[in-house]
Amino acid sequence: MNAAFDAAAVNLSARDRYRLGLATLCHVVTSCVSLIFITEYYRHLLPLAENSRDRILAAAIGVVPFALCSIVFTMRRFSFGYALGFYFFTLILGYIWLVEFSTFPYDHRAAAISAFASGIAFLIPTLLVGSPFPRRFTLTAGQLRGLLAVIVPLSIVVLAIGTMFEFQLASPEDMYKFRSEISLPRWLQYAIGIVSGALLPFAYACFVQFKRYALAALCLLLLVLFYPVTLTKVSLLAPGWMLFLTVLCAYFETRMAVVLSLLLPILAGVLMVVLYRYGLRGHNAFLYFGTVNFRMIAMPSSALDFYNDFFTTHQLTHFCQITPLKLIMACPYDKPLSLYMADSYHLGYFNASLFATEGIASVGMALAPASALVCGLIISLGNRAAAGLPPRFVLLSSGLLLQIFINVPLTIALVTHGAAVLFLLWYVAPRDVLGDRPAEVP
Numbered sequence: 001m002n003a004a005f006d007a008a009a010v011n012l013s014a015r016d017r018y019r020l021g022l023a024t025l026c027h028v029v030t031s032c033v034s035l036i037f038i039t040e041y042y043r044h045l046l047p048l049a050e051n052s053r054d055r056i057l058a059a060a061i062g063v064v065p066f067a068l069c070s071i072v073f074t075m076r077r078f079s080f081g082y083a084l085g086f087y088f089f090t091l092i093l094g095y096i097w098l099v100e101f102s103t104f105p106y107d108h109r110a111a112a113i114s115a116f117a118s119g120i121a122f123l124i125p126t127l128l129v130g131s132p133f134p135r136r137f138t139l140t141a142g143q144l145r146g147l148l149a150v151i152v153p154l155s156i157v158v159l160a161i162g163t164m165f166e167f168q169l170a171s172p173e174d175m176y177k178f179r180s181e182i183s184l185p186r187w188l189q190y191a192i193g194i195v196s197g198a199l200l201p202f203a204y205a206c207f208v209q210f211k212r213y214a215l216a217a218l219c220l221l222l223l224v225l226f227y228p229v230t231l232t233k234v235s236l237l238a239p240g241w242m243l244f245l246t247v248l249c250a251y252f253e254t255r256m257a258v259v260l261s262l263l264l265p266i267l268a269g270v271l272m273v274v275l276y277r278y279g280l281r282g283h284n285a286f287l288y289f290g291t292v293n294f295r296m297i298a299m300p301s302s303a304l305d306f307y308n309d310f311f312t313t314h315q316l317t318h319f320c321q322i323t324p325l326k327l328i329m330a331c332p333y334d335k336p337l338s339l340y341m342a343d344s345y346h347l348g349y350f351n352a353s354l355f356a357t358e359g360i361a362s363v364g365m366a367l368a369p370a371s372a373l374v375c376g377l378i379i380s381l382g383n384r385a386a387a388g389l390p391p392r393f394v395l396l397s398s399g400l401l402l403q404i405f406i407n408v409p410l411t412i413a414l415v416t417h418g419a420a421v422l423f424l425l426w427y428v429a430p431r432d433v434l435g436d437r438p439a440e441v442p
Helices: 002-007 014-041 053-074 080-098 108-128 141-165 175-179 186-209 213-225 233-251 254-277 285-313 337-345 355-386 391-397 399-405 410-415 419-428
Strands: none
Touching: 014 053, 014 080, 014 254, 014 285, 053 080, 053 108, 080 108, 080 254, 080 285, 080 355, 080 391, 080 399, 108 285, 108 355, 141 186, 141 213, 186 213, 186 233, 186 391, 186 399, 186 419, 213 233, 233 254, 233 285, 233 391, 233 399, 254 285, 254 391, 285 337, 285 355, 355 410, 355 419, 391 399, 391 419, 399 410, 399 419, 410 419
16 A cells, blocks of 8 residues: 555645645644643743733744745655654744743744744755765665664663663653663663664664564564663653554555654644543543643743753853864863753753754854754755655654654764664665565565
């Protein structure tokens, strides 16, 4: 079924474009409704003013110009940049809405304009640059089989070593309390990040493509077993998230699957809150809404609010938060930025996306769009590396990185979480073997 969708992915019919545009419009509206509920129920955690008709109207008017940019997602073909661009589009949309309610004293209008320009600057290269790299080396079917035979045992070894250092069976509600106590060697942090962010998702996508479902299930099991070691929501939710993407890819064209991958979870949270307000569900509705709509979607957007406030009154980093640069240049921050955010706002240790870290923190809101453009050019390297691979395979193998990129800086996602490794794997992956009609199935 997916083969037919992917074969038609380049040239969608007018009806399919209409459906994709309608789904995108529904996503924008649903996201805004979700943010209204976020403001109502989580003002005690975020610096937000109360909902009012005037503020909601101002926020709705404010997001319209950026929301209109979503039409580009109905016109461009799928790529890794398309998927990540849509997730970052949602992040910027959320911030432009929330900034109307922000109680921080920085210049909200200038920050909203900067966010708008940063979003556009990032989308231009990630959606337009996709020409393939010259192919100097490609794995054979046998070499791919050997690589997969190494990835799974290597993951088991890294997992076993991780359990020797840390193993804590904490509930989702307590994970943030115990995560601050985790202390892993730097080399092991890199190993876990690369294995769980790149190697296992790549292997999972390969096994799904080859219909080796038992091995694909093993990859998902290994991903969730990293949760007691890392206590991250990405590890905890990884199996469900990867299966969700797989089902979407089986029944929808890949671009529609990207849109639905955010629309459906957000819509489910909104419906649960609506039912709760009418007394049809208990308080358990907020366990889902708080995990998905608040922490997974709204918090990455709200992080821009915190970073704008902090770096309006503090020195910029000028990229000195990047470890190699910190060794050769003076830096006013001797600890990770997440620690300074925790000390200043008492919301725990949270990182932020490239728009906050490589943008606002490094160069300020005025130059943040230029930084976003450069970051977009870096992401476009992934487009070029993956050119020629089946869209479903690219989406599944990058499924966890989509969640990681909206929560951590670009440099950390590339190095610590293995995005650069995944780009390399895409580059050397054999197109004839991984296609919808593979020449040889390992």
